[in-house]
Amino acid sequence: MHAFNLQSKPLSLAERLADLAVDVLIDEADLSPKPALVDRRGNGAHSDLHLGLMHASALSLWPAFKEMAEAASQFGTVGLPLREALGRIGREGEAAMLATTNGVNTHRGAIWALGLLVAAAALEPQANTAGALCLRAARLALLDDRYAPRPLSHGAQVALRYGVRGAREEAQLGFPAVLQRGLPQLERSRAQGHGEQNARLDALLAIMSGLADTCVLYRAGEEGLQAMQQGAQAVLDAGGSTSLAGRRRLHELDQCLLALNASPGGAADLLAACLLIDRIASGAAFIQGAM
Ligand SMILES: CC(C)(COP(=O)(O)OP(=O)(O)OC[C@H]1O[C@@H](n2cnc3c(N)ncnc32)[C@H](O)[C@@H]1O)[C@@H](O)C(=O)NCCC(=O)NCCS
Numbered sequence: 001m002h003a004f005n006l007q008s009k010p011l012s013l014a015e016r017l018a019d020l021a022v023d024v025l026i027d028e029a030d031l032s033p034k035p036a037l038v039d040r041r042g043n044g045a046h047s048d049l050h051l052g053l054m055h056a057s058a059l060s061l062w063p064a065f066k067e068m069a070e071a072a073s074q075f076g077t078v079g080l081p082l083r084e085a086l087g088r089i090g091r092e093g094e095a096a097m098l099a100t101t102n103g104v105n106t107h108r109g110a111i112w113a114l115g116l117l118v119a120a121a122a123l124e125p126q127a128n129t130a131g132a133l134c135l136r137a138a139r140l141a142l143l144d145d146r147y148a149p150r151p152l153s154h155g156a157q158v159a160l161r162y163g164v165r166g167a168r169e170e171a172q173l174g175f176p177a178v179l180q181r182g183l184p185q186l187e188r189s190r191a192q193g194h195g196e197q198n199a200r201l202d203a204l205l206a207i208m209s210g211l212a213d214t215c216v217l218y219r220a221g222e223e224g225l226q227a228m229q230q231g232a233q234a235v236l237d238a239g240g241s242t243s244l245a246g247r248r249r250l251h252e253l254d255q256c257l258l259a260l261n262a263s264p265g266g267a268a269d270l271l272a273a274c275l276l277i278d279r280i281a282s283g284a285a286f287i288q289g290a291m
């Protein structure tokens, strides 16, 4: 199994969904200039990450995303058997990621969010509006996987200290940061003719402006979180990433988050989720001969 589909036969729905999930991870990584995140310019606030590693990590996840979509088609309904299959495949995906990156966490949050979304998309391929897709993903996330290990992860430590539940809760609530902030901003910026890269940057900023990002809380506490949320809102208020004033604010935000070592990794994962939902809802999983 590999990430490159060079065969001429039509792709299955699961393969097409896996392609889309890997595509959005690569698009998220390449998008520049993202504040304090890995991008085409450099490694942001991460001493252990770089763009090539993010690409390799994204490609290593293709088999896991395909398997998650296949499991959804096979089980056919939201329930504990599917939830626990997804948990097992997600852990295998994480092992493949860590083997590829030599133990560096590049995409843990993304496996969770995108995994739920590809499974939700495969469950009812004909009913994938953004809202329906997120609701189905939330119903999966609300089920408790009895076999999930409970490590004292960075997210778990932040939950104990600040009372926020990060990636898990965001999915269980049906991705409000995407549905209420990221996606509407993406659509608004596109409609205003801002160009696709600027629209994606604006969507990231909209997500950052309200998210309790556990990566930021772990690294820089409440001061860092406030700097991220207020700084992102300031860019949007100044006209977003298309305007000169907005670009100046974006540069200030980058410098400020770098000084605080505060990288908004959770927001980056949710931008990838936003791009995936946008593509699935627009029917991209069903073109190019998918069956
Ligand atoms: C659910 C997860 C992300 C729990 O993570 P936890 O809260 O313990 O924190 P951890 O520090 O390990 O990872 C958090 C990740 O979430 C992202 N994140 C941070 N804050 C947020 C937020 N507010 N919203 C969304 N994502 C966020 C970060 O990028 C980070 O990579 C995951 O690690 C997990 O336990 N997965 C279970 C495996 C499984 O069932 N997989 C099924 C796949 S469908």
Ligand SMILES: Nc1ncnc2c1ncn2[C@@H]1O[C@H](COP(=O)(O)OP(=O)(O)OP(=O)(O)O)[C@@H](O)[C@H]1O
Residues within 6 Å of the ligand: 028, 029, 037, 038, 039, 044, 046, 049, 054, 105, 106, 107, 108, 109, 110, 154, 215, 216, 219, 263, 264, 265, 266, 268, 269
């Ligand atoms: N372009 C990106 N640049 C940096 N991080 C990203 C990017 N895209 C997504 N992320 C997410 O950010 C997370 C990395 O954040 P962070 O380094 O804080 O994680 P960690 O391994 O929990 O912490 P630490 O590196 O402090 O030990 C990854 O899990 C990944 O999901």
